[in-house]
Amino acid sequence: MAETPKISDGLKRLMKDGLFDRLPPTFSTYFYDRLREWETLFPAEQNYFERLFSLLDRSEPKAVEELFSPLRAVEAKMGVSEKTWSRREFTLEHVDFLQRSPHLTEWRATIAGIFSKIDPLLDEEVARAGHSRLVIVVSPPELPMGADRMWTRLKDRGKLVRLKLDEDDPLADYLPLLLAGKRRAEKAPTLFDLYGKKTGLGAYDNWIVEAGDSVSSLTSAKSGWVGFGFDRLKEAREVLMDLVNKMVTREQIPGPRQLGERLRQMHPKELDAAAGGNPILAGFLRSVLLNGNGTLLINNTFVEWAGIQAVRRARPSLLCVSFGIRSKIKPFSSLLIYTNQEEANPIPTQADMLGSYVDLEVFYQYIWQECEKYAEYRHNTAYLFVGEGMDALFVIAPPDFPLTATDQPIPLTEVFAGARQWLHL
Numbered sequence: 001m002a003e004t005p006k007i008s009d010g011l012k013r014l015m016k017d018g019l020f021d022r023l024p025p026t027f028s029t030y031f032y033d034r035l036r037e038w039e040t041l042f043p044a045e046q047n048y049f050e051r052l053f054s055l056l057d058r059s060e061p062k063a064v065e066e067l068f069s070p071l072r073a074v075e076a077k078m079g080v081s082e083k084t085w086s087r088r089e090f091t092l093e094h095v096d097f098l099q100r101s102p103h104l105t106e107w108r109a110t111i112a113g114i115f116s117k118i119d120p121l122l123d124e125e126v127a128r129a130g131h132s133r134l135v136i137v138v139s140p141p142e143l144p145m146g147a148d149r150m151w152t153r154l155k156d157r158g159k160l161v162r163l164k165l166d167e168d169d170p171l172a173d174y175l176p177l178l179l180a181g182k183r184r185a186e187k188a189p190t191l192f193d194l195y196g197k198k199t200g201l202g203a204y205d206n207w208i209v210e211a212g213d214s215v216s217s218l219t220s221a222k223s224g225w226v227g228f229g230f231d232r233l234k235e236a237r238e239v240l241m242d243l244v245n246k247m248v249t250r251e252q253i254p255g256p257r258q259l260g261e262r263l264r265q266m267h268p269k270e271l272d273a274a275a276g277g278n279p280i281l282a283g284f285l286r287s288v289l290l291n292g293n294g295t296l297l298i299n300n301t302f303v304e305w306a307g308i309q310a311v312r313r314a315r316p317s318l319l320c321v322s323f324g325i326r327s328k329i330k331p332f333s334s335l336l337i338y339t340n341q342e343e344a345n346p347i348p349t350q351a352d353m354l355g356s357y358v359d360l361e362v363f364y365q366y367i368w369q370e371c372e373k374y375a376e377y378r379h380n381t382a383y384l385f386v387g388e389g390m391d392a393l394f395v396i397a398p399p400d401f402p403l404t405a406t407d408q409p410i411p412l413t414e415v416f417a418g419a420r421q422w423l424h425l
Contacts, residue, residue, distance in 0.1 A: 135371060207225065323363070
């Protein structure tokens with residue numbers, strides 16, 4: 001029997017009262033297993049679970065039974081029973097059981113149908129407590145495109161705002177003026193510094209995810225915000241690549257599911273150090289860097305995925321995602337996706353300007369779409385898509401965002417002022 005997870009008092013009460021035992025086994029077991037990770041979940045994730053099971057607990061028993069009756073019918077077809085399915089631990093055997101079932105597609109559709117009815121009710125609770133949010137997406141100055149060729153996938157969602165820049169050197173102090181309203185030499189507090197000083201904020205409500213350090217280097221305070229940079233994580237990434245390669249070679253892991261399970265069990269001290277000793281952020285880094293999609297190797301892939309995971313898990317009110325120029329991809333196999341390519345491949349590393357532009361056009365859309373999935377961001381979030389050095393930026397925002405009404409070129413300081421006003425700083 002698996003140990004009872006360490007969870008909130010409210011969930012303990014619901015578990016003790018038998019709520020999980022009254023739900024279909026495949027549903028309750030999955031969430032029981034998620035709750036075992038309680039101490040490494042962000043507050044937004046914990047809050048979701050509390051609201052979900054509180055809703056099921058206070059709803060009419062008949063309504064709950066009707067909601068889950070299609071899932072019970074599918075489980076019966078699959079052969080799920082107390083003998084074949086333990087309720088207190090979600091294992092690889094459970095995964096194999098589901099994957100082998102000829103009713104897997106029906107099971108997935110039924111689960112989706114359940115949440116299509118639950119999530120709107122939970123979203124209403126979130127929407128009632130909504131507040132202004134800001135997402136800033138920064139592109140590097142080296143991109144070989146003008147503003148008219150940027151953000152093409154989103155062009156029908158917002159408007160291009162022209163900027164009034166220094167004619168002699170448009171790149172000079174671009175980010176300091178945008179994010180702090182002053183030139184770099186003045187060392188003025190940035191939006192992230194100001195937001196971090198607001199009272200009543202959660203510890204994970206203010207994020208910077210970047211390829212280099214062009215944004216975080218502007219901040220005057222080193223607390224009050226969460227920040228991860230691909231370059232700053234170089235040592236930890238190299239250690240992880242070495243550990244994974246040794247593990248795969250030594251243990252002869254047979255397949256991706258087994259590898260995924262082993263990666264979940266890894267707790268290298270380098271990640272704890274990179275996360276400042278915070279177990280929640282260490283777990284976040286582990287999931288971002290060890291998911292097998294290239295985040296260990298490619299700066300912009302790391303930035304995009306870490307940004308999306310921050311939105312999905314922490315739901316920050318202020319988020320800056322800052323991309324760079326990636327290197328040209330060297331040939332590698334699925335195994336070598338965890339390998340340091342600088343050491344494994346003698347081909348000289350080259351910057352890929354065009355490839356970076358193509359990637360980022362997709363990533364801009366991914367970030368916006370991910371935010372809009374959640375009620376916290378709908379109808380109250382301003383998105384600023386910025387190309388460092390460009391004479392325009394792209395804005396997607398509610399009608400009352402200060403910059404939406406402007407038709408004349410504006411200085412970067414006015415963008416800062418509008419963002420500050422929007423966040424009530």
